[in-house]
Amino acid sequence: MSNLTEKDDAMDLCIEWLEEQGATIDGMAEVLLELQTKYIPGLTKEMCKENIVGVLKKREVQHAVMTGLELDRLAEEGLLREPLLSCIQKDYSLYGVDENLSLGICHVFGSISYTNFGYLDRLKPGILGELDSKNGKRRCSTFIDDIACALIASAASRMAHGAKKK
Amino acid sequence: MSNLTEKDDAMDLCIEWLEEQGATIDGMAEVLLELQTKYIPGLTKEMCKENIVGVLKKREVQHAVMTGLELDRLAEEGLLREPLLSCIQKDYSLYGVDENLSLGICHVFGSISYTNFGYLDRLKPGILGELDSKNGKRRCSTFIDDIACALIASAASRMAHGAKKK
């Protein structure tokens, strides 16, 4: 069952799936840089990229990303039963599973990520706005925009914890 | 978009989907009765059923139930991409999304439900053991057994909060 145990392969796949739908590491790193530059002097986009990739190394994160992106794809292809299909296709505000899955990502990186998650999810700066406004390649982006918010928010928390170590 | 706004219809559908896969209200009520009978004198199976149905009235619960059961079905029908497909088909212990979705149900009913959820999920009494051992109609039961645990645990918490009101 090597598929399941090779974390690095799963990470590469997550990055591929995310990038295919417009959630590029580069685009997410830009939002992160904008978000954290005032707290961390000398922060570079390269460091932001490293931290987003660092978040994607965790197995539970990979599983949440893959599950969310598959649900977006299945909704777009009409492969889910009603009323779940409409719920996801229309990004129904009371659906909640997208936020729960995303919060599952944030949990691993501690409480700083929660507040950043909510902030990004409401304001949708940069690439996040493009995902949400369906400019991504997929027409259904119910999960991907929350997941991208969670990845950025978690990377911010990862950075804050790491910075304090020194 | 009446599908999305009629909570009672969505509840009936959840019950139908759960019962089709062997997670009957009756079977879950039996586990709940066994779990709580020592704390609540005079507790009947009928009261247990009412509390499980009460949990299923909440919209976020309905969405979690439908999403989990659809993922089980899609895994069984081979409609998910690898390595997610194997993860769910084999109920991979580090998958984590099943527990996260279930905890999302528990959250709504307060902290008593967390401990009951973990207890039930480890011991799998009654109907829960049957779901997990693939005696349910579906061969893939990665989500349904955790969801049934969460519904029972949440009903126990709902009951405890209600009982104290009097």
Next chain:
Amino acid sequence: MSNLTEKDDAMDLCIEWLEEQGATIDGMAEVLLELQTKYIPGLTKEMCKENIVGVLKKREVQHAVMTGLELDRLAEEGLLREPLLSCIQKDYSLYGVDENLSLGICHVFGSISYTNFGYLDRLKPGILGELDSKNGKRRCSTFIDDIACALIASAASRMAHGAKKK
């Protein structure tokens, strides 16, 4: 043990403790009105107040509010041991218990509250900014500002779920 079982008395006490420290129902209602007025036509401050009080009726919410406000008071009075004392007195960004306690409030009201919580916690509009900038009566406001964010965010979610019922 009537203290513990009379939920309405505990609610009145929570409101009293909150108002003493500057987190008035009125001030929180103003933030809620500002936050939700574009989504709910005809929303009034009175309706916002009712929903914040509705959130405070839940027992788990009351316990989280009381625990957080007591920790602020104990920190201010120097009654906690180090290094916890400094952590809370200085609102150390990696402390995390304040966010966890607040998220415990949000959980009861569903996933809409998470995003609003983070948004409010970052931007601190209206009364929230005053609490955070130590204009409240207490010099230590590590918990109260997160708790006020959680109460407002939960009231927004409560409102959204209620509005859809009709």
Next chain:
Amino acid sequence: MSNLTEKDDAMDLCIEWLEEQGATIDGMAEVLLELQTKYIPGLTKEMCKENIVGVLKKREVQHAVMTGLELDRLAEEGLLREPLLSCIQKDYSLYGVDENLSLGICHVFGSISYTNFGYLDRLKPGILGELDSKNGKRRCSTFIDDIACALIASAASRMAHGAKKK
């Protein structure tokens, strides 16, 4: 503010506070060994100790531990206001903050820890039963028993994730 930034010092202090109240690393390691020995062949108590200490290295865990143990102490010394004081002194089943704080610990180590947490919290094997039955040095053990459960459950999850890496 070196107190706040020296994670290893804070860890040593957490261990000291835990051991003073009867929650020894050794006793927790015994429960962990019993819990996981059937899943991990060749597991030793030494490895269990290392994993519990590994959990205590995380800053958010340290803060949750210190906050919980201080609340137990303050309740015992009568330094909290009513009705919170009675709530904690009597380990009121609907209090909920003890479980929320503990779940905050578990979150960092992934979803396997949730189910183990609930299981341990209901059955209280070994040292956990002694803490709960007030055989610990402190008369108030509302937080410490849940925290010890969370530390053991998190160590089990940490171990499971680590084992799969190889």
